[in-house]
Amino acid sequence: MNDNTISNLSVDCVIFGFDSEKLNVLLLERKLEAENGETVFCDHTLVGHHVRVGETLDESAARILEETTGLSNIYLEQFYTFGNPDRLKKPRAKLWLESIGRNPEERVISVGYFSLVNVNSVHVSYTERHASWFNLNEIEDLGFDHKEILNKALEALQTKIKTNPLAFELLPQKFTLSHLQKIYEVVLGIEIDKRNFRKKVSQVPYIVPLKEKQQKVSHKPAQLYMFSRDIFEATKKKDFNFSF
Amino acid sequence: MNDNTISNLSVDCVIFGFDSEKLNVLLLERKLEAENGETVFCDHTLVGHHVRVGETLDESAARILEETTGLSNIYLEQFYTFGNPDRLKKPRAKLWLESIGRNPEERVISVGYFSLVNVNSVHVSYTERHASWFNLNEIEDLGFDHKEILNKALEALQTKIKTNPLAFELLPQKFTLSHLQKIYEVVLGIEIDKRNFRKKVSQVPYIVPLKEKQQKVSHKPAQLYMFSRDIFEATKKKDFNFSF
DNA sequence: ATTGTTTATGTATAAAAAACACTAAATAAG
DNA sequence: CTTATTTAGTGTTTTTTATACATAAACAAT
Numbered sequence: 153m154n155d156n157t158i159s160n161l162s163v164d165c166v167i168f169g170f171d172s173e174k175l176n177v178l179l180l181e182r183k184l185e186a187e188n189g190e191t192v193f194c195d196h197t198l199v200g201h202h203v204r205v206g207e208t209l210d211e212s213a214a215r216i217l218e219e220t221t222g223l224s225n226i227y228l229e230q231f232y233t234f235g236n237p238d239r240l241k242k243p244r245a246k247l248w249l250e251s252i253g254r255n256p257e258e259r260v261i262s263v264g265y266f267s268l269v270n271v272n273s274v275h276v277s278y279t280e281r282h283a284s285w286f287n288l289n290e291i292e293d294l295g296f297d298h299k300e301i302l303n304k305a306l307e308a309l310q311t312k313i314k315t316n317p318l319a320f321e322l323l324p325q326k327f328t329l330s331h332l333q334k335i336y337e338v339v340l341g342i343e344i345d346k347r348n349f350r351k352k353v354s355q356v357p358y359i360v361p362l363k364e365k366q367q368k369v370s371h372k373p374a375q376l377y378m379f380s381r382d383i384f385e386a387t388k389k390k391d392f393n394f395s396f
Numbered sequence: 397m398n399d400n401t402i403s404n405l406s407v408d409c410v411i412f413g414f415d416s417e418k419l420n421v422l423l424l425e426r427k428l429e430a431e432n433g434e435t436v437f438c439d440h441t442l443v444g445h446h447v448r449v450g451e452t453l454d455e456s457a458a459r460i461l462e463e464t465t466g467l468s469n470i471y472l473e474q475f476y477t478f479g480n481p482d483r484l485k486k487p488r489a490k491l492w493l494e495s496i497g498r499n500p501e502e503r504v505i506s507v508g509y510f511s512l513v514n515v516n517s518v519h520v521s522y523t524e525r526h527a528s529w530f531n532l533n534e535i536e537d538l539g540f541d542h543k544e545i546l547n548k549a550l551e552a553l554q555t556k557i558k559t560n561p562l563a564f565e566l567l568p569q570k571f572t573l574s575h576l577q578k579i580y581e582v583v584l585g586i587e588i589d590k591r592n593f594r595k596k597v598s599q600v601p602y603i604v605p606l607k608e609k610q611q612k613v614s615h616k617p618a619q620l621y622m623f624s625r626d627i628f629e630a631t632k633k634k635d636f637n638f639s640f
Numbered sequence: 641a642t643t644g645t646t647t648a649t650g651t652a653t654a655a656a657a658a659a660c661a662c663t664a665a666a667t668a669a670g
Numbered sequence: 671c672t673t674a675t676t677t678a679g680t681g682t683t684t685t686t687t688a689t690a691c692a693t694a695a696a697c698a699a700t
Contacts, residue, residue: 160404161479161505209479209505233477233507235405235453261405261453261505263477314638330678342636347680348658356640371676372665392586393688394558395635396600574647591649592689615646616696637657 157202159255162262163212164200164298165228166305167221169271169285170322172331175338176271176285177302178220182295184244184251193244197295198302199283200262213265220283221274227321228267231308232301235261239297248295266305268321313339315391317358320379326362328374329353358383401446403499406506407456408444408542409472410549411465413515413529414566416575419582420515420529421546422464426539428488428495437488441539442546443527444506457509464527465518471565472511475552476545479505483541492539510549512565557583559635561602564623570606572618573597602627 167178179196186192199220203212209230218224237259240249246256276283288306293299312318319335320327333349336342353359358380366373411422423440430436443464447456453474462468481503484493490500520527532550537543556562563579564571577593580586597603602624610617 158404158503160402203479205503206481208481209477230476232474233453235447235507237450237452259402259449261507263479263505314636317640319640328678336638340636340638345658345660346678347660350679351681352640352657359640366666366678368667369677370667372667372678374678391639392558392584394580394584396561396563396596396603572647589690590647591691594648595650596688610647612698613646614698615644616648618647 155202157204159202160258160260161203162200162260163203163209163216164198164234164262164264164301165213165216165220166198166264166266166302167217167269168266168305168309168322169269169274170335170338171271171285172334173338175288177288177291178274178276178283179286179291179294180220181282181284182248184248192247195244195293195295196286196291198298202260203263209263213263213267217267221269221276223269223273226267226269227318228265229308229312230263230265232264232304233261234264234297234301235259236297242296245296262301264301264305266309268309268318270322270324272324310340317379317384323379326364326376326378328366328376330374332359332377353377357387399446401448403446404502404504405447406444406504407447407453407460408442408478408506408508408545409457409460409464410442410508410510410546411461411513412510412549412553412566413513413518414579414582415515415529416578417582419532421532421535422518422520422527423530423535423538424464425526425528426492428492436491439488439537439539440530440535442542446504447507453507457507457511461511465513465520467513467517470511470513471562472509473552473556474507474509476508476548477505478508478541478545479503480541486540489540506545508545508549510553512553512562514566514568516568554584561623561628567623570608570620570622572610572620574618576603576621597621601631 169176169178178199180199181194182197183194184192199216201212201216201219203209207215210228213228213230214224214226217226217228239262240246240256240260249256271285276285291299291302294302309318313336319332319339322335323331329350332353333344333346337344359377360380360383362376362378364376366376413420413422422443424443425438426441427438428436443460445456445460445463447453451459454472457472457474458468458470461470461472483506484490484500484504493500515529520529535543535546538546553562557580563576566579567575573594576597577588577590581588603621604624604627606620606622608620610620
């Protein structure tokens with residue numbers, strides 16, 4: 153297969169999206185049809201692609217993200233590389249790879265990236281294969297070794313969000329504190345006390361209240377806030393605390 | 397070149413060692429000699445090797461570590477993958493790769509692992525190329541993109557040691573609290589108050605005092621301690637704290 | 641016995657985290 | 671227009687964790 157890519161090197165993107173309620177992942181349908189039109193199997197995979205000649209890994213991830221979501225300049229982070237010799241050796245994987253003209257015997261290593269987007273900013277189903285959002289808790293198995301990749305991505309996200317301002321990547325520019333709180337709750341799988349959370353927020357200089365409230369909600373409208381990266385960069389200090 | 401390896405995939409190991417004083421890295425001498433015996437250049441690189449056919453990435457890293465140090469069953473962790481198309485394109489890299497029979501034009505991606513050992517457990521200079529320990533602060537440039545890899549490894553180590561019991565990997569089985577404290581100080585680049593440190597230690601169930609003291613030191617001998625992984629595993633709890 | 645060097649130890653203060661319950665503002669429904 | 675429903679918004683107390691700081695004890699070397 154010659155599409156100007158490196159045949160044994162791919163990038164897979166775990167695209168996390170937040171919808172005010174739950175954490176979701178963007179998956180592609182993987183449907184294999186026989187010649188007679190019957191479906192041989194239909195399941196889902198992460199979005200990924202082989203790396204192009206001359207393209208860096210970061211560029212490759214950004215390209216894949218843009219091709220499936222239309223979004224560019226999105227938070228993307230490399231988290232792990234998957235290279236088991238047998239990672240593409242499940243029966244369905246072989247059938248699928250053959251059907252798209254890849255050699256199912258070739259050992260392909262895949263570099264994992266995760267990215268964070270707000271689900272409302274994505275116009276889904278941009279490419280040939282059907283893309284859609286799945287609630288993280290409702291994902292059973294995935295094609296190839298993608299469940300393992302997803303698990304590792306979630307771990308990396310959880311670790312990273314504890315000490316870095318990632319939550320804002322999942323939100324629209326203007327957000328409420330309830331939404332912000334919900335993100336920490338669903339990503340870390342914890343419950344947070346509302347008053348303590350807001351006390352903490354009020355001590356953070358780069359979460360700034362706007363002169364604007366929610367509109368058209370059938371309850372008390374919430375104050376809107378924004379994240380100022382400028383203030384964050386100007387005020388951030390390193391945290392050397394350790395805990396065995 | 398056919399040595400049963402994958403020509404465009406390598407693993408590089410950043411082997412950190414602690415010597416009661418400083419943090420060190422194990423480097424290989426990279427000396428290129430002309431036909432007349434004159435030295436064309438001489439510098440240093442990390443230890444690395446191409447991945448073998450059929451070998452997982454973890455196995456590859458463990459093999460490389462054992463080949464250069466003689467050690468097995470050592471803490472090893474994958475931290476990042478380096479795949480820039482131009483990462484092997486510096487002039488010296490080309491000369492070196494040619495000299496060892498590799499194609500200097502091939503794009504090789506390298507998976508980075510770091511590992512932690514106690515310097516006294518290593519019998520250096522096990523292989524053809526001369527290996528030796530270098531104080532982290534005294535390393536200027538390295539061959540290929542290995543300075544960049546080293547920097548990223550140190551970052552990963554610093555992040556990880558803040559919340560995981562890695563320090564013990566750098567120590568002999570029996571250690572003093574001063575040594576343990578020193579590790580946090582040199583790895584994180586901070587100073588720690590002795591009394592507060594020891595107060596913290598005394599609250600940790602898996603750092604256990606032995607009925608044994610230092611021998612043959614010309615000052616008050618210190619209590620020896622050990623790390624119990626069993627107790628650690630049995631008592632560890634997840635930390636959900638976050639800090640924007 | 642004196643010196644040099646490192647170990648070992650406790651208390652007070654400040655900062656951060658956790659626990660906890662009611663009122664306010666908007667729309668929707670009757 | 672009244673009421674119901676839903677989410678926003680707010681303070682105080684207690685507990686836990688972090689910080690700052692100084693002196694005596696043990697051993698080896700001389």
